[in-house]
Amino acid sequence: MRVQVRYFAALREALGPAEAVELAEGSTLGALRDALLARGGRHAEVLARGRAVRCALDQTMSDESATLRDGAEVAFFPPVTGG
């Protein structure tokens, strides 16, 4: 399956605004993060476990246990600082 990954703020500056990623059916959001980490380089740096990274699935705040489906929109971003 294929999911659309979007990045915002400091993550966007490091990785670009968006990319499509191929994943096994039934993968979780955490598995997607693992796959991105495995690429090494900037992905491994800014998405590293222990860094403050928040995520959304289909434009709703989510966590890494969420199961993805084909066509899902996943976003990774730093803690929010609006208001």
Next chain:
Amino acid sequence: MHRVAIQTADFDLSAEVAALRAGDGGVGAIASFVGTVRDRNDGSAIGGMELEHYPGMTERAIEAMIDEAGRRFDIRAARVVHRIGPLRPGDQIVLVAVASAHRGQAFQACEFLMDYLKTQAPFWKKETTPEGARWVDARVADDAALARWGISAGNA
């Protein structure tokens, strides 16, 4: 009137409040909050800031917050305006306005919406300082503010 606006343009508090209460004779209280850009933060002079957001999710998240405020408090209308793009010290950033029959529910709902927005709406601030541009860090105090309402933020 739409309940949520995300815009680069400034807003007019008086006009927003007038629109919020227009045609509703049951309104007896309006509480509003306006957030503005400070000229200092964490010991540095702030020359300006850039506000980024997640188009689509931002509007959905704030709509959901207003729905939740409506379940928790006896309010008649609510309006949230949040600016994006480049802002200067002194500029208005955000407006939360709530209309209710009586002041208690209006005050509470306004504070609830603002606490919720600070940790759950996808906005990010990048400040310009004499030392260069920097992304603003989330504050644990903002998570604590939302926790008072029984909601775990998990943001900062």
